[in-house]
Amino acid sequence: MTACGNRVVDTWAAGAGDPDRPHRGAEQEGHGVVARVQTGVRAVGAVLVAVLGASLVGCSSTGGKRAEDARKAAAAGGRAAVDTPRWTFGMVTHSGDGDTFWDIVQSGAKQAAVKDNIKFLYAHDDEAQQQAQLVDSYIDKKVDGIIVTLAKPDAMKGALARAEKAGIPVITVNSGSAESKKFGALTHVGQDETIAGEAVGEELNKRGKKKALCILHEQGNVGHEQRCEGAKKTFDGKMQNLYVTGTNMPDVQSSIEARLQTDKSVDAVVTLGAPFADTAVKAADSAGSKAEVDTFDLNEKVAAGLKSGDLGFAVDQQPYLQGYQAVDLLWLYKYNADVLGGGKPVLTGPQIVTKDQADELEEYAKRGTR
Structure with a gap:
């Protein structure tokens, strides 16, 4: 599935083909659209089975017959762990192209989809109005559930209301x-962003920092x-916001560099996403x-940077x-009509590493x- 001005990727759980469409995807170029070609259900199944199998091997090595049984089941063909109907869930995020954070989100979603016999669809756009239109497209497809981010909530309110009217359950993430x-x-x-910011301010205090830049890339x-507001609340020093164009890394680098050159008293720089740390x-x-x-956030480069001391x-x-x-x-x-959280968010962070x-x-x- 593609849409003008948006990048849309369809994926589905391994070991269960979709009889209603050929297993290929087209990439259209235009307005920043990049398209991908998918090469058949067997190849997709093999990739997902390999990923799931590799992750479960790590679990089984720490003990547990259930983990080992699950690994063997995955290796045998990526079959679902349940016999519920093959529902379709669509996820729509505010991610821009190339943001590795969302690759990790998708990794988790896809592995859960295999286990739960779910056909998983994914689409993204960093423009809020386009993101709302992508939600509408999933409503039109009559998906069985929608997962969506609310980075710019006012622009998404109407789309969520339409999903509710259509009887499609929605979970928000991130x-x-x-x-x-x-x-x-x-x-x-997800994490409570204010609480996460407060944790940053407290950690900067522990490190004896006095003046920090908070880099906002969107x-x-x-x-x-x-x-940034949460960090300012708990930070004993002075914190200033610096807005940069996150879609242009050379601009990000030059903007931070210029500020650091003109203000030598800055002793900490806080970026709000892993791709910006390097x-x-x-x-x-x-x-x-x-x-x-x-x-904020973690990926392979950030883990390596922590290890090296960068x-x-x-x-x-x-x-x-x-x-x-x-x-x-x-x-x-x-x-089972289960709902977690009791009206409160299900928190996945923050964790200072x-x-x-x-x-x-x-x-x-x-x-x-991770």
């Missing part, structure tokens, strides 16, 4: 925890604003600054869990689950 319930979602899976993203390190080096670079700490909100739990909770709702945890986290990051 951003928009404050709006999730009043917009009609079952629950929210203007209008309420979660980003909440992170760029901030390069900017500090070019500026001749000794400012410590810290970041980064001070990271705030992990466990994106793999956000994707996995969202699919699992929708399945539980469809199967440092060099001490780098070795272990690097292993998980390499396999795409």
